[in-house]
Amino acid sequence: MRLAAAQPALDTFLARSAGAQTARTTEVRPLSGGAIQENWLLTVDFAGGVQDGRQELVLRTDAPTAVGSSLPRAHEFAVQRAAWQAGVTVAEPLWLCEDPAILGQPFYVMRRVAGEALGRRVVADTHLGGDRSALAERLGRELARLHTITPPHPDLSFLDLPEPDAARSVITTCRAYLDALGAPQPGLEWGLRWCEKYAPPPGEVTLVHQDFRTGNYMVDGNGLTAVLDWEFCAWGDPMSDLGWFCAKCWRFNRDDLEAGGIATREPFYRGYEAESGRRVSPERVAYWELLAHIRWAVIALQQGRRTAAGGEASLELGLTGRLYPPALELAVLDATPPARWADI
Amino acid sequence: MRDKPDGAALLDLARAVLFDDLLAELPEAARYRARMVANAMAIAAREISEGKRTQEADRDALAALYDETPTPADRIDPENLDDALTRLNWWLAAEIRAGRRDGDAPVHELLRESVRGRLRLANPKALPSDDQQGGNQ
Numbered sequence: 001m002r003l004a005a006a007q008p009a010l011d012t013f014l015a016r017s018a019g020a021q022t023a024r025t026t027e028v029r030p031l032s033g034g035a036i037q038e039n040w041l042l043t044v045d046f047a048g049g050v051q052d053g054r055q056e057l058v059l060r061t062d063a064p065t066a067v068g069s070s071l072p073r074a075h076e077f078a079v080q081r082a083a084w085q086a087g088v089t090v091a092e093p094l095w096l097c098e099d100p101a102i103l104g105q106p107f108y109v110m111r112r113v114a115g116e117a118l119g120r121r122v123v124a125d126t127h128l129g130g131d132r133s134a135l136a137e138r139l140g141r142e143l144a145r146l147h148t149i150t151p152p153h154p155d156l157s158f159l160d161l162p163e164p165d166a167a168r169s170v171i172t173t174c175r176a177y178l179d180a181l182g183a184p185q186p187g188l189e190w191g192l193r194w195c196e197k198y199a200p201p202p203g204e205v206t207l208v209h210q211d212f213r214t215g216n217y218m219v220d221g222n223g224l225t226a227v228l229d230w231e232f233c234a235w236g237d238p239m240s241d242l243g244w245f246c247a248k249c250w251r252f253n254r255d256d257l258e259a260g261g262i263a264t265r266e267p268f269y270r271g272y273e274a275e276s277g278r279r280v281s282p283e284r285v286a287y288w289e290l291l292a293h294i295r296w297a298v299i300a301l302q303q304g305r306r307t308a309a310g311g312e313a314s315l316e317l318g319l320t321g322r323l324y325p326p327a328l329e330l331a332v333l334d335a336t337p338p339a340r341w342a343d344i
Numbered sequence: 345m346r347d348k349p350d351g352a353a354l355l356d357l358a359r360a361v362l363f364d365d366l367l368a369e370l371p372e373a374a375r376y377r378a379r380m381v382a383n384a385m386a387i388a389a390r391e392i393s394e395g396k397r398t399q400e401a402d403r404d405a406l407a408a409l410y411d412e413t414p415t416p417a418d419r420i421d422p423e424n425l426d427d428a429l430t431r432l433n434w435w436l437a438a439e440i441r442a443g444r445r446d447g448d449a450p451v452h453e454l455l456r457e458s459v460r461g462r463l464r465l466a467n468p469k470a471l472p473s474d475d476q477q478g479g480n481q
Binding site for chain 1 (some may be wrong): 348355357369377380381383384387393394430436437438440441443445447448449452455456458459460463466470471
C-alpha cells in the first residue's frame with residue numbers, strides 16, 4: 001500500500017477525527033506481524049484538539065492475503081472497542097475510516113503501544129514479560145474481562161448469532177472450510193468426528209477472542225502491554241479461549257509450561273477464576289485444546305493456499321500450509337486412539 | 345532415469361551454499377527470509393526424492409482397506425496416482441465424517457502412517473524422536 005500518496009487525505013481525516021486544526025504525519029513505518037493485516041506506525045503532529053501535540057499511532061488495514069474467516073476492519077474496530085470498554089488491556093482504538101476515498105480500503109487508527117509480541121521470543125527471553133507466573137495470572141484476568149461481554153450486545157450485532165452449542169458450531173465451520181479446500185483430510189476428519197461424538201454439553205456463551213495465545217499479546221520488561229489481533233472474535237464457549245491458550249501447539253518449544261509456554265496452568269487458571277468468579281473446567285479446556293489443534297490445522301491449510309500474491313508473505317503462508325498441518329494432525333490422532341472411543 | 349545430479353541433489357547443493365556461505369553475509373533482518381527459502385528448498389528436495397514413494401505407500405494402504413488392487417497404470421503415471429489418492433482419501437474422509445469408522449483401529453493406524461509419511465517430507469523435525477532415526481534425512 002502506498003501511504004505517501006494518500007497522506008494529504010489521511011492528515012485531513014486525522015485532523016477532523018481528533019478535532020484538531022491540523023494534523024501532519026511526519027513518519028510512516030510498516031510494522032511487522034500479520035500475514036493477514038497490514039499495520040503502519042504513524043508519527044503525527046496535531047495542532048489543537050484532544051490529541052494536541054505529537055502522537056504515535058498505529059493504522060491497521062487489510063493485506064491482500066486476508067483469510068476468509070477474519071472480521072472486516074470495521075467489525076474488528078467495534079470488537080476492540082468493546083474489549084477496551086470491558087477493561088481488557090488493548091491499544092486504545094481511536095477512529096474508524098470506511099471512506100474508500102482516503103486509502104482505497106477501510107482502516108482504523110489506534111494508539112501505539114510498545115512491546116514485543118513474537119511468540120518464540122516471548123517464550124525464550126525471560127527478561128520479557130516480568131514475573132512469568134504473574135504474567136500468566138494477568139492474562140487469565142484479561143480473558144475473564146473479555147468474557148464479561150455477552151450477547152446480545154448493541155455494538156456487536158454484526159457477529160453471527162450465538163449458536164446454542166459452540167463446539168458443534170466450530171466443528172461445522174471446520175468441515176465447511178475443509179470442503180472448500182477440495183483436498184480430503186481424513187486425519188483431521190477423524191479428530192472432528194471424535195470432537196462431535198464427545199462434545200461437552202452446551203454451556204455459557206460469551207464473546208471469545210479465538211486467537212488468544214502467546215504471540216498475540218505484547219509484553220515489555222515489566223509485563224503485559226496489550227492483547228492483539230481481534231479479528232477472529234465470535235460468540236462462543238469461554239473455555240475455548242483457555243483451551244486455545246494452553247494448547248500444545250502454542251507453547252513454542254516449552255511443552256513443560258502448559259500455559260502458553262510461559263507458566264504452568266495454575267496461575268493462569270487462578271487469575272481467570274478470581275476475576276470471573278467462574279470455575280475453570282479442566283475437562284472442557286482439554287476438549288477445546290484438541291479442537292484448537294484441528295482448527296489451527298484448518299486455518300494453516302487455508303493460509304497455504306493464499307500464495308497468489310507472491311513475495312515474502314506468500315512464501316511464509318505457503319510454508320505455514322505445509323509445515324504445521326501434518327504435525328497438528330499427528331497430535332490429534334495421538335490424542336484420539338481407538339481406546340478413547342469407548343462409549344461411556 | 346534422471347540425468348545426474350538430479351533436481352533433489354541440485355537443491356541440496358544450492359541449499360548448502362545458502363546456509364554455509366550466504367547466510368553469514370546477509371544482514372540480520374534478511375536471515376529469517378533466507379531460512380524460509382532454505383526450508384522451502386529442503387521440502388522440495390525431499391519431495392523429489394521421496395514424494396512418490398510416500399504417495400504410493402499411502403495409496404497401497406488405502407487400496408488394501410478398500411480391497412482395490414492398484415492397476416499398473418497407477419504405478420507409472422504420477423497424475424493417476426494423485427487422482428487415485430484423492431479419490432480414496434475422499435471416500436475415507438466421507439466415511440469417517442458419517443460415523444462409519446468410529447474408533448476403527450486399522451483406520452487409525454493407516455492415518456498415523458500416512459501423516460508420518462507426509463511429516464517426513466514437510467517437517468521431519470516435528471516427528472517424535474523415535475521416528476526420526478528411521479526416516480529419511
